[in-house]
Amino acid sequence: MDYTKLSILEVSKLLHDGSVTSEELTKQVLNNIKQKQNLHALTSVCEEYALKKAREVDALFKKGEKLPLLAGVPITIKDNINIKGLKTTCSSKFLENFVAPYSATIVEKLEQNYAVIVGKNNLDEFAMGSSTENSAFFTTPNPYNLEYVSGGSSGGSACAVAANLGFAGVGTDTGGSVRQPACLCGVVGLKPTYGLVSRYGIVAFASSLDQAGPLTKTVKDSAIMLNALTGYDEKEETSVKREKEDYLTSFSGSVKGIKIGLIKEIGSDGMDVEVKEKLESVIEFYKNQGAEFVELSVPFVNNALACYYILSSAEAASNLARFDGVKYGVSVFDAKNINDLYLKNRSNGFGKEVKRRIMLGNYVLSSGYYDAYYKKAKKVQKKLVEQFNKVFESCDVILTPTSPTPAFKIGEKANNPLSMYLSDVYTVPVNIAELPAISVPCGFNKMGLPIGFQLIGKKFSEKTLFNVADVYDSKNGEAK
Numbered sequence: 001m002d003y004t005k006l007s008i009l010e011v012s013k014l015l016h017d018g019s020v021t022s023e024e025l026t027k028q029v030l031n032n033i034k035q036k037q038n039l040h041a042l043t044s045v046c047e048e049y050a051l052k053k054a055r056e057v058d059a060l061f062k063k064g065e066k067l068p069l070l071a072g073v074p075i076t077i078k079d080n081i082n083i084k085g086l087k088t089t090c091s092s093k094f095l096e097n098f099v100a101p102y103s104a105t106i107v108e109k110l111e112q113n114y115a116v117i118v119g120k121n122n123l124d125e126f127a128m129g130s131s132t133e134n135s136a137f138f139t140t141p142n143p144y145n146l147e148y149v150s151g152g153s154s155g156g157s158a159c160a161v162a163a164n165l166g167f168a169g170v171g172t173d174t175g176g177s178v179r180q181p182a183c184l185c186g187v188v189g190l191k192p193t194y195g196l197v198s199r200y201g202i203v204a205f206a207s208s209l210d211q212a213g214p215l216t217k218t219v220k221d222s223a224i225m226l227n228a229l230t231g232y233d234e235k236e237e238t239s240v241k242r243e244k245e246d247y248l249t250s251f252s253g254s255v256k257g258i259k260i261g262l263i264k265e266i267g268s269d270g271m272d273v274e275v276k277e278k279l280e281s282v283i284e285f286y287k288n289q290g291a292e293f294v295e296l297s298v299p300f301v302n303n304a305l306a307c308y309y310i311l312s313s314a315e316a317a318s319n320l321a322r323f324d325g326v327k328y329g330v331s332v333f334d335a336k337n338i339n340d341l342y343l344k345n346r347s348n349g350f351g352k353e354v355k356r357r358i359m360l361g362n363y364v365l366s367s368g369y370y371d372a373y374y375k376k377a378k379k380v381q382k383k384l385v386e387q388f389n390k391v392f393e394s395c396d397v398i399l400t401p402t403s404p405t406p407a408f409k410i411g412e413k414a415n416n417p418l419s420m421y422l423s424d425v426y427t428v429p430v431n432i433a434e435l436p437a438i439s440v441p442c443g444f445n446k447m448g449l450p451i452g453f454q455l456i457g458k459k460f461s462e463k464t465l466f467n468v469a470d471v472y473d474s475k476n477g478e479a480k
């Protein structure tokens with residue numbers, strides 16, 4: 001039997017009752033990875049490491065130990081997250097041979113839950129992009145149609161989950177990088193509240209916006225993953241100290257009386273017709289389930305994209321300054337002096353998009369422009385936070401599409417950064433306001449490409465998000 005199509009919840013039962021061993025399961029997943037190499041979803045596969053872990057878990061199961069739900073379940077991790085002793089490339093030429101000296105806190109947490117990590121996922125270089133076309137190695141195509149993109153930057157993680165190359169993936173989301181690829185590949189993607197999941201050991205893009213989150217086949221699996229990923233981390237200064245929640249207690253199966261907000265400033269401009277139709281059917285579904293809809297105004301929501309590209313690039317320029325070929329990364333041998341060394345290493349090591357962000361970031365931070373761009377963007381951010389706080393007084397969650405269009409063709413937007421950046425128009429406001437949001441699949445367009453919707457919650461309301469999302473996910477057959 002092929003177990004790899006099951007959800008974590010389903011396969012976990014089989015592991016616990018002894019119907020399947022983690023070793024068998026891991027071998028099946030590794031076999032899928034071999035069979036589907038044309039998907040380029042992984043930058044590296046850690047076969048030996050995974051089989052060793054799987055056998056260790058099997059021995060514990062045999063001893064009759066009570067193990068967590070994730071025990072023995074094969075998963076994949078985005079390649080900007082450190083696993084000690086394995087490569088972290090960030091899909092960059094710069095870090096092609098970089099071996100992580102320590103593991104990210106979330107990797108330790110997953111290992112404490114006995115999850116079996118089988119490989120690292122391809123991404124846009126340093127997580128900058130919306131299609132994985134900025135990976136220095138290869139593009140991850142859409143598993144439903146190889147001529148289309150998988151989204152980005154966690155395209156490898158989304159594609160891997162959709163193609164059964166692991167029961168879940170872990171991505172990072174700075175402006176939509178978990179939710180947008182999840183949407184384009186037809187899986188569930190969660191961006192947790194800023195500070196809920198430790199960033200320690202994850203290569204920083206824009207530290208004030210970065211947050212890791214799970215990509216899974218179902219909403220309930222997302223809750224299982226979040227249970228493993230959360231918890232205060234003293235090694236990370238933005239990690240929040242709050243009592244650990246059990247997200248598996250989120251599910252009441254009902255949305256009766258739940259107030260769902262629709263933002264009136266999000267019109268249908270730039271929204272694909274089929275995405276709009278699907279969103280309307282999702283609204284219908286929730287109405288029939290007893291939810292109430294309210295119209296809200298978030299006037300600054302359309303300024304979020306500009307604000308995001310200023311703030312994230314500014315932080316990226318500063319974070320990426322450490323990559324000079326001396327402390328990290330590949331280095332040339334023929335430099336005339338230190339400046340020449342930096343120039344050559346950084347020119348050779350970084351790809352086009354990363355260079356664009358560094359230049360943009362340094363520009364908006366430079367004297368004379370700082371007030372006009374960076375400072376102004378910070379003001380817009382403050383306003384947006386206030387506006388979201390206000391609307392959450394009159395609703396429980398907000399509904400939007402995740403992405404304005406389904407997957408686009410590989411190459412279609414590669415030479416037009418602005419149209420690429422617009423893929424994130426509905427996802428970036430969430431990061432700017434430090435909120436949680438989840439992308440849920442809601443069917444396919446006529447071409448057979450997935451469509452998804454997004455639910456946004458107030459800070460730390462992941463449980464509400466899970467419940468509302470799950471009502472659709474488990475009751476609506478259309479998306480399956």
Ligand code: GLN
Nearest residue numbers: 127128129174175176177
């Ligand atoms: N696509 C967005 C960008 O290019 C978001 C990336 C992300 O969330 N890591 O910046």
